[in-house]
Amino acid sequence: MYDILLKYISEHATSPITEEGASLIRAAFVYKKLRRKQYLLQEGDVSKYLSFILKGAIRQYTVNEKGMEHIVRFGIEGWWTSDRESFEMGTPSRYNIDAWEETELLQISREKYVELFNTVPAIQEMTQELDRRGAIAAQKRIHSAISLTAEERYLNLVQTHPMFLQRFPQNMIASYLGISPETLSRIRKQSK
């Protein structure tokens, strides 16, 4: 179970994980299983853990006054999830995170993460690598949101994250793109 995580870390770090590092990692992460629709985080709560997704699919979203959901992030196996602001600052989150598919996680608390960060070089390197990729991806998504039409954003998603289309229903894809489900349906028909 931890092998998947250890493999992931070493693939995203430059230095290898020592046997001791591996033990520390195994000791710090706790396994958790979520059923479909189960919350990992609810608005108003503090995001206590950073979770590595072993299997399954989750979404992070807000709910506005009118009850409309807006998905800011999807996650599937091999991705991490948490509300970073809440996790790092200890403040209540404005987001919900829940499982769309039955999901298995490995979770670590902030304290243990900081500890690992300072004792296991591969963890530090992986963090930097993920920050880098995250920053680049965020920039692209912002650019897409402000400069493309609904159809272009959809076609872009098909190119960049086709797996999302397999794993999440269309109404969630629409929410992620910032358009209504009806508009997405029409775009898809249009695009043959």
Place this chain on the structure above:
Amino acid sequence: MYDILLKYISEHATSPITEEGASLIRAAFVYKKLRRKQYLLQEGDVSKYLSFILKGAIRQYTVNEKGMEHIVRFGIEGWWTSDRESFEMGTPSRYNIDAWEETELLQISREKYVELFNTVPAIQEMTQELDRRGAIAAQKRIHSAISLTAEERYLNLVQTHPMFLQRFPQNMIASYLGISPETLSRIRKQSK
């Protein structure tokens, strides 16, 4: 001149900068001045430097086939600029960065940055802090783009970055918000 940078770094790091660290920093950063409208980076070029803005105002944007500009980022004194993807990967950038006001920078190359990162703890800490803040800010901007109306996005900008409104013309603010200048003009009239 370097004092502004050193002060900035120490304010965003936990460990203090040693005298030796300060010398290394001074040796690594090079001063550069841009006139109004001068490019710091042009689409197709590689972003060779990470720049700290001492004074002035810049924007990072794309130009599409129709010649329309879309601003993804503003920068003023105390902010950093570069196209991160291009800077880190050495790939040609899709963005332009140019000076809106006359601007003074301190620039560092990737090689020197990596070197500083590995020898000056405060640089490493500052980088982590900036990544954290950048990730949180990016998340908020994505959320704003997919879930708010044009008017709400504008009012949100007024709250979060009022200085942008002072420093950049309205057509650039509109571009940053992903709306047309006419729409922004009408929103502002509307909002009394």
Place this chain on the structure above:
DNA sequence: CTGCAGGATTGATAAATGTCAATCCTTTTT
């Protein structure tokens, strides 16, 4: 099988936003 629940699609219509062209300001240049 049958019925239902969760989505997806479709049509009609409304609302938001973009586009184009004219005009109005201001500030800078000559």
Place this chain on the structure above:
DNA sequence: AAAAAGGATTGACATTTATCAATCCTGCAG
């Protein structure tokens, strides 16, 4: 002081996208 340039505003109109309501699917629970 006049002219030019860069923005901002306004009106008319076009286009995109949202909203609402009615079906339509399709998989699965009884």
